[in-house]
Structures are given as C-alpha cells and as structure tokens.
Amino acid sequence: MSRRLRDYLLVLTLLLGVWQLLAQQLGDPLLPTPQAVLQALVREWSSGALAHHLLATLRRVLIAFVIALLLGTLLGWAMGRSAGANRVLDPLLVLLLNLPALVLIILLYVWMGLVEAAAVLAVVLNKIPNVAVILREGVRSLDPELEQMARIYRFPLRRRVFDLWLPQLFPFLMAATRGGLALIWKIVLVVELLGRSDGVGFQLHLAFQVFDVAAILAYSLSFIVIVQAIEWCLLQPLERRARRWQRLGQGSGAHV
C-alpha cells in the first residue's frame, strides 16, 4: 500500500515537473505554470466560488449517480433474469448506449427547458444503460446451486437480497460505481456548460470565454481530487470490508 502511494506521488511529481518546464519554456499565458494555477485556485477558494460550484456539481453527480445505479440495477436484473425482458429491452439499451450524450442533453433541454430536472435526467439516461449492461452480466452469473439452497431453506426476500444476491453482485456494482462516477461527472460538466448557471461546468464556460486557462485547470483539477478522494475514502474501504471473506479464505485454512 505504501509502495503504491510512493509510485503515485512519483508519477505525480514527474508530471508536475514536465508541466513546469514546458510552461516556462513556452512562456505563453495559454499554458500557465503550476504556480499560476495554484494562485487561481487560492483566489477562487477565498472568494467562496470554488466551494459553491464544486458542491453544485457534486450534488448533481451524486443524485444522478444514485438514481442511475438504482434504475440500471433494476433494468439489468430484469434483463438478466428473463429472456423475454432481455429481447424487448435490448434494442432500447443498444439505442441508448449509442446515443451521444450531447444529443440527449440538447433534446432534453429543448423539450423540458433549461431546468435542473432536465439536467439530472440527461445524466441519468446516459448512465443507466451502462449500469444495466454490467448488472445483466452479474445477474446471469448468479449461482443456481445457491439459489436452490435458498429455496429449500425458504429464505425470505430480505435475506435473498442481502445475503444471497448482493454479495454475488458486489463486484459488478463496484465496477458500475467506479465507471459510473468517472463517466457521470464528465457528463455533468457538459450539462452545466450548456444550461445551468452554477457548477464546475458553468465556471469552465466562463473561463473559456476569456481564455482563462489557469481557472479552467484549477476547477478541473479540484474536481479530480474530489473523485479520487471518494475512491480512497469511500469505495476502497467498502471493498476491503466486503471482500474480507475472500482474504480470510485464502491459504490452506484449518483441516480435520
């Protein structure tokens, strides 16, 4: 773990060095130095703008993510369990998967107006097919032998969900979460750029109009840090806890 951290910091420092050298050599305001970006960051932070817009974006990401994960899981469940549902819903899924995010965003803004609901719905619809495809695979790989066991011992629904299905679907939910956060926050920026008046995407839009590259980098880097923090402080501990049984099960174990 500490070795991973060391390598991580090493790569980061290396990148910063290359950036610093390049920016100094060019001396162009369109590629600001790391210091200039840091100054922009401090400026935006002390004015309160950074926190305000980061929170606005984070809120949209979380709301869209939770809804997409729930609906996508239900859809994936139906498609994985029933061949009929899969036949009916698969063309719809392929259509949504291949529909560019931008088209969906524009259409929803046109139809619903520049409102928050349209913004969130656009993100949700972009993410659902993704979750559904991953969870469909997960549901198809559910162990039929354990299913029989649960039938024999009359597991009530609550136990089937929490003790039988969720542990088997956990790796798939994790994959959907990881891919989901990364994808969703990028789409949220586009949604904000096109039709909201707060959030990181909106700020990027403003900065773009005056070619303020330092501000653009300051905002995007801070959001990357947030996503990374979610990964380290939330997802990885959760994963370690859920995989405890696999770690303990390794090795020879006790024998009689």
Added chain:
Amino acid sequence: MFELQLTAKAYAGRPVLGALRLQLSPGQRLALLGPSGIGKSTLLNIVAGLDTEFSGTRRCAAELRIGYLFQEPRLLPWRTVAQNLRLVGAEPQRIDALLGEVGLPDVADLYPRQLSLGMARRVALARALAFDPDLLLLDEPTASLDGDTADAMRTLLTGVLQRRPELALVLVSHDPRDAERLTGQQLTLAAAAPRPPLERAGITTK
C-alpha cells in the same frame, strides 16, 4: 407425509427416470442406490420440489420441512459458519449445540473457505438440522471423502438419526456401506434407457 408418483422424467428428450412410486412416513429411512449417472440426484431434486419438470404427481403438506444435504456443501462463502446457520433460522443460543453435534465446536467464526470438504459438509449437515426438518435428503454424503473421514461421517449421521426417530430420510449413494449403516430399506435403481421408461418395473415402497 410424502408421496411421489413418477411416470417419467426426461431431460432434453432423453429418458432419465422411469415410473416409480415413493411413499414416506415419519421416521422412515430409505436409500436409493445405483451407479453414478443413473438419475439419483435428479430423483432427489424431484423429491425436494426443486425440479418440477416431470410427469407424475408429488404430494406433501406445504409445511413439510425438508433439509437437503447437497453433495457440494453450498454454504454461503461470504458468511461465517454461524451466520450460515442463522440464515436458516437457528437461534443464536442453538448454534454451539448444533456445531457440537456435528463434531465442530470451534468453527463458528470461520468462513466456509477455511474449512476442508469434510468439515464443510458437516457444517451443511448442521444447517440442515438447524432447519428442524421433517424429511432429510442426503446426496452422496460420503463421496470424495477418504476412508476414515467417510467412516466418521457415517457414524455422525447414524447418531443424528438415532436422536431424531421421527425424521424421515432419503439417502442417495453409490456406496452400499452408506445404505447399510443409515437405512432399513434399500432400493437399487437400474438403467432406464434404452427401454421405454414406462415398461420398466416400477419401484414401490411402503
């Protein structure tokens, strides 16, 4: 208590089981013997109510509790031994006694992966007992165990059955020693194919 009237069972168009009639009353112990691939496990799944795709009728009270010791232990690998027992309804204070009965007093907090096959199968037996079954189904309880472990398993099962005189049993095995130790009645299943299933002599037991 339980009655199965099987006319035929085919799998993908191929006959697996022919006509047979099976009647069980409380405390009755029955062994089905035969080489592997003869359809013993299929028959056990039909008795358990897991396989409903057969022609014939299966009659039993809805509240008949069936404990099924599958050949694979089928414990939930992400739950500890104690949690696996809790999941079928064992009260916390009964868990030690159940594990003690199958000779594994110290495994409550282990995960199934930390157990050998013989131990895992005994935990699965404890789980079946935790369910308070009226009918116990055993699918090859000594398969893949070495000689001593298999003997220990037979001794353990003998004790379990002696302590529960009302418990009915259907045992499926390729090993006649299992049947001799555990049951009073033994039936040998013969190959169904290539004769048409209905012409086969029916097995009736009372």
